[in-house]
Amino acid sequence: MEWLLNTTKQMKHKWEEVGVNVCDRTVRNRLKEMGFQYRKAKRKPALTPKHKRTRLQWAKERLMKTSNYIHNKIKPIANV
Structure with a gap:
């Protein structure tokens, strides 16, 4: 084989x-x-559920930082 x-x-x-x-x-x-098929190997392994949760948490933290930055830095400048 x-x-x-x-x-x-x-x-x-x-x-x-x-x-x-x-x-x-x-x-x-x-x-x-003969029944064989072409299969291309994955370039990288799929994300595990833990990786997905960690990524989602990271993205939410960045989203909050961006929201706070806009609220605290940009809006006061616009009011001047």
């Missing part, structure tokens, strides 16, 4: 080593016919 971890280009080269001339597209087509 080691061959399952090979890329289509690696599989193509292995076939060529034994004298079979195929293109990588043919290898992909045959794998698809």
